[in-house]
Amino acid sequence: MIIGSCKIKLRLYSPESLKEKRMIIKSLIERLKHRFNISIAEVSDNDLWQISTIGIAIVGNESVYVDEVINKIINFIDNFELVEIIDCEIEML
Numbered sequence: 001m002i003i004g005s006c007k008i009k010l011r012l013y014s015p016e017s018l019k020e021k022r023m024i025i026k027s028l029i030e031r032l033k034h035r036f037n038i039s040i041a042e043v044s045d046n047d048l049w050q051i052s053t054i055g056i057a058i059v060g061n062e063s064v065y066v067d068e069v070i071n072k073i074i075n076f077i078d079n080f081e082l083v084e085i086i087d088c089e090i091e092m093l
Helices: 018-036 063-079
Strands: 002-012 039-044 051-060 083-092
Touching: 002 018, 002 063, 018 039, 018 051, 018 063, 051 063, 063 083
Parallel strands: none
Antiparallel strands: 002 051, 002 083, 039 051
16 A cells, blocks of 8 residues: 655735635645545645645556656646645655
8 A cells, every 4th residue: 555645835926815815725736636536635834825835645556656646746736826835745655
């Protein structure tokens, strides 16, 4: 069993308030959950309205599969127009 985790720090450009930030992050999280069948949550920077950190976990049989899914997730987030990836930490167990 291979467990992949990824911690992604995001910069949001459009929100003017925490409420708008939460709407953007919630939309991104729901899209990722349904598209990739992963566990995901906002894990840090909850009180900052232009920064967010999300944590992602995926379990698979092979490290190649887990790595491939994590890379697809990063590409998906990179193409999501409302956020920019600032930092990304990937760990495989």
